[in-house]
Amino acid sequence: MxxxxxxxxxxxxxxxxxxxxxxxxxxxxxxxxxxxxxxxxxxxxxxxxxxxxxxxxxxxxxxxxxxxxxxxxxxxxxxxxxxxxxxxxxxxxxxxxxxxxxxxxxxxxxxxxxxxxxxxxxxxxxxxxxxxxxxxxxxxxxxxxxxxxxxxxxxxxxxxxxxxxxxxxxxxxxxxxxxxxxxxxxxxxxxxxxxxxxxxxxxxxxxxxxxxxxxxxxxxxxxxxxxAPSHPFVASFIGKSNWLEADRVMVRPEQVGWSRSSEHDWRYRATVHHVSYVGERYEIRLLMMDGLDPWTAYSSKRFAVGERVEVYVTPQSICEMHEGEGALTEVRQNLEFEFSS
Ligand SMILES: Nc1ncnc2c1ncn2[C@@H]1O[C@H](COP(=O)(O)OP(=O)(O)OP(=O)(O)O)[C@@H](O)[C@H]1O
Ligand SMILES: [Mg+2]
Structure with missing residues (x-):
């Protein structure tokens, strides 16, 4: 019913x-x-x-x-x-x-x-x-x-x-x-x-x-x-989030690449801060240059703590926040999701 x-x-x-x-x-x-x-x-x-x-x-x-x-x-x-x-x-x-x-x-x-x-x-x-x-x-x-x-x-x-x-x-x-x-x-x-x-x-x-x-x-x-989280709280509460711009632009760890996939990719420099082996992959905690908060990325190989690395983000993989439920209309239409409200 x-x-x-x-x-x-x-x-x-x-x-x-x-x-x-x-x-x-x-x-x-x-x-x-x-x-x-x-x-x-x-x-x-x-x-x-x-x-x-x-x-x-x-x-x-x-x-x-x-x-x-x-x-x-x-x-x-x-x-x-x-x-x-x-x-x-x-x-x-x-x-x-x-x-x-x-x-x-x-x-x-x-x-x-x-x-x-x-x-x-x-x-x-x-x-x-x-x-x-x-x-x-x-x-x-x-x-x-x-x-x-x-x-x-x-x-x-x-x-x-x-x-x-x-x-x-x-x-x-x-x-x-x-x-x-x-x-x-x-x-x-x-x-x-x-x-x-x-x-x-x-x-x-x-x-x-x-x-x-x-x-x-x-x-x-x-x-x-x-x-497609529409609010920074949702992005942080569900799953791990890497911020490109505080509270506004975010990318998920599995979208962070270790090599350039196209000329449009954005490049970020970082230092490996911590490495956790979780069986199917390594979870790498990165200290970011350029004043960004730390990120998480996944890898199939181990990195050495302190190693300097470059990571890449494809612009299509980023999420931009639209605060408040009203702003969701746009997301709704984009995803052609029929809403119940
Ligand atoms: N009978 C009550 N009298 C006074 N305040 C109440 C009462 N029941 C709930 N609250 C308050 O209302 C708010 C929401 O409480 P609620 O129990 O619905 O939260 P919840 O999301 O279920 O939290 P939790 O995950 O801890 O169970 C809280 O601030 C709580 O202190
Ligand atoms: Mg409860």
Whole structure:
């Protein structure tokens, strides 16, 4: 189902946590809110879920208004038919796995075929045979699978995830990332996912919305966000950035060449400051001449620290920043990306 958010905003004690924000989540799409701590991600998610009262704006689910400040519509959380997965799993410790999942269905007033629906949801996350266990008898990954099963058992029109993997260790996090994304896609669910982990956002999402200080700075596909950041914060927050001109002109490390590829290339002189071997390549930290901040470049061979080098940048590979969302129009048209806002 399509979810539409129009001008939703919120302040706490006079301090804005979220400025008026528009957002369209299309059926079957996976959208991620990405941004540093305190930028308003959880606040937005909780308002969509109906767990927090917005100060204004409207929310539509499948064309039906579920929240409107001016029209005094506020459909309670349990009637919005959304699923939610939290960072701390939020399972009931005194309930078994079966009861936890059944609880989600009962809260949504589903009473017919309860046993089948619970069994089906647990089979999806490969927890057959664990119905009788209590949360403390499960690993972190298994607990999160139960939380996921509970959220999706009702076949929600939207599933909301608030940093669901951040309590897990790095290896498990990567496994669960793939597993959750596949389940969401297989079930055809519409998902809104919150994280401050840029790798997680890039690898899971159809669309990424980058936020800072209660404001949306840029939205687009992961490729767009990485290849054509429109704001210096976006360029620095996602991936590594080398600045040719502070806060305005940037090139990604993989675009920095060690030899001239054409006569139009720009040449920069530098000294090798640090070399890290990361398996498939060397990451070279460069101290730049001409008053530029240090750059990162990639190489297949090792350089000696202190070595003087020349690097080349093809003018087509640079990104120029257009600050503010309004300036995005140009980028949108260039990339022929159909926007949801
Ligand atoms: N109930 C509340 N009362 C007062 N201030 C709040 C409340 N909830 C959130 N805030 C404030 O609103 C801002 C946004 O908080 P929010 O929890 O939405 O951030 P976040 O992006 O989810 O951060 P994190 O990545 O750390 O979870 C913060 O400055 C926070 O302190
Ligand atoms: Mg949060």
């Amino acid at each position: 399509e979810i539409e958010i129009k001008g939703i905003h919120k302040s706490f004690q006079g301090t804005p946590a979220l400025l008026p924000t528009d957002l369209t989540l299309r059926q079957g799409e996976f959208t991620t809110l990405l941004g540093p701590s305190g930028c308003g991600k959880t606040t937005l998610l909780r308002m969509i879920a109906g767990l927090e009262q917005p100060d204004g704006g409207e929310i539509y689910s499948g064309g039906k208004c579920i929240y409107s400040k001016s029209r005094r519509i506020d459909v309670p959380a349990h009637k919005r038919h959304f699923g939610m997965v939290f960072q701390d799993f939020a399972l009931w410790p005194h309930m078994t796995v079966f009861e936890n999942v059944a609880f989600g269905l009962k809260a949504a007033k589903v009473h017919t075929g309860l046993k089948e629906k619970v069994t089906e949801a647990l089979a999806m996350v490969q927890l057959q045979g664990m119905e009788g266990r209590y949360p403390h008898q499960l690993s972190g990954g298994q607990q999160q699978r139960v939380a996921f099963a509970r959220a999706v058992a009702i076949r929600p029109s939207l599933v909301l995830f608030d940093e669901p993997l951040s309590a897990l260790d790095a290896v498990l996090r990567e496994e669960m990332r793939v597993e959750m994304m596949s389940l969401v896609k297989d079930m055809g669910l519409t998902a809104l996912y919150v994280t401050h982990d840029q790798v997680e956002a890039m690898s899971m999402s159809d669309h990424i919305i980058v936020m800072r200080k209660g404001e949306v700075l840029q939205r687009g596909t992961p490729e767009m966000i990485y290849e």
